[in-house]
Amino acid sequence: MDEPRFIIRWPELNKQVRVGPIDRNRKLFDWFMENLPARCIQTTTVVAGLSVNMQFIRMNKTVCDWIQEDMELEYIHEWPCGRGFMFMTAGNVAHLCFKVDWVTEPLAYPTFCEVIEEDKPILKEVGWFFWERLLMEKETYHVEFIREEDT
Amino acid sequence: MAENWKMLQQEIDAASERAVEECPDDMLRVFEYDIVRTGAGTGRLMMGPWWEGATSTRYLGSYYIFNIVKVAQDMNISAEQIRQLVNLMLPTALGTVELCDISDYARFTRQTIDCINEEIDDREDMLSLLNSLWFYGSAANAWCQYRMKWGIGLSFKVNHRDDLIYMGSRANEAFERWDHEKKEEN
Numbered sequence: 001m002d003e004p005r006f007i008i009r010w011p012e013l014n015k016q017v018r019v020g021p022i023d024r025n026r027k028l029f030d031w032f033m034e035n036l037p038a039r040c041i042q043t044t045t046v047v048a049g050l051s052v053n054m055q056f057i058r059m060n061k062t063v064c065d066w067i068q069e070d071m072e073l074e075y076i077h078e079w080p081c082g083r084g085f086m087f088m089t090a091g092n093v094a095h096l097c098f099k100v101d102w103v104t105e106p107l108a109y110p111t112f113c114e115v116i117e118e119d120k121p122i123l124k125e126v127g128w129f130f131w132e133r134l135l136m137e138k139e140t141y142h143v144e145f146i147r148e149e150d151t
Numbered sequence: 152m153a154e155n156w157k158m159l160q161q162e163i164d165a166a167s168e169r170a171v172e173e174c175p176d177d178m179l180r181v182f183e184y185d186i187v188r189t190g191a192g193t194g195r196l197m198m199g200p201w202w203e204g205a206t207s208t209r210y211l212g213s214y215y216i217f218n219i220v221k222v223a224q225d226m227n228i229s230a231e232q233i234r235q236l237v238n239l240m241l242p243t244a245l246g247t248v249e250l251c252d253i254s255d256y257a258r259f260t261r262q263t264i265d266c267i268n269e270e271i272d273d274r275e276d277m278l279s280l281l282n283s284l285w286f287y288g289s290a291a292n293a294w295c296q297y298r299m300k301w302g303i304g305l306s307f308k309v310n311h312r313d314d315l316i317y318m319g320s321r322a323n324e325a326f327e328r329w330d331h332e333k334k335e336e337n
Binding site: 039040041043046053055056058063064065067088090091092093095134135136138140142 | 171213286289290293294302
């Protein structure tokens with residue numbers, strides 16, 4: 001049976017990528033999937049490299065029952081582009097990031113998912129697009145998360 | 152007198168829903184239109200309210216409320232301990248948020264503290280209200296980051312290694328000049 005996946009969709013751009021689980025922290029993947037669909041505004045990181053940053057994803061159905069320090073951690077500068085991780089997540093709020101391009105920060109985070117290889121060029125394209133358009137032009141973009149099986 | 156906490160929670164949740172779609176008015180006023188009504192901004196400069204406002208917004212939500220909600224996942228943390236943490240951690244950052252005129256977030260936080268001190272005794276009710284504030288605070292943090300005038304940074308690019316070597320090579324000139332300048336007597 002195929003692994004479940006979720007889709008990240010940027011409605012204003014009519015672009016999307018598919019995201020599947022990786023070999024660690026499956027608990028986080030299942031928890032996130034359980035709480036979809038969700039929507040927030042798109043931002044990017046501004047220090048140490050480029051990631052797309054989703055800072056307030058409402059997890060309506062199940063409150064967070066894990067803590068970052070207990071999860072398996074990876075160093076962000078070492079893991080591949082397209083990999084996703086949770087950061088400062090608690091209660092009913094998830095903070096999710098995806099590494100888009102080079103990152104110099106040697107800090108460890110709980111990774112749990114990754115954009116599928118076929119869609120990674122799309123992530124890179126939208127990531128750099130957001131870097132310019134969010135930070136300089138102040139245009140607003142939303143990001144949506146939906147289970148692939150629900151599309 | 153604290154407001155009814157459930158009414159406050161409904162108001163925060165409604166503001167949060169709007170913040171998923173559009174920038175909250177208080178952040179738009181400070182970061183886009185440069186209007187601060189409190190007198191903050193030394194020399195009438197906006198740089199202070201932008202930086203301090205965004206930083207204190209992040210501290211209030213992502214460092215303080217977040218950590219209270221997180222530590223309360225431990226069921227041994229009592230309602231009284233949560234109340235102590237709220238009173239210990241939130242007021243200082245809140246003062247700066249208020250000063251920088253991020254007014255809605257400041258009011259929500261002030262009223263949450265009042266409710267926790269005067270009205271709520273149940274642990275889960277406290278966490279429910281703090282969770283609502285945590286979501287709004289996360290949205291506020293994202294909008295601050297988004298609205299910050301990052302274009303200013305283009306005037307101050309991070310120096311490359313070669314730039315630093317060149318700057319270092321010229322450092323002696325400054326000392327040499329100093330050595331040849333007439334020194335004022337004390």
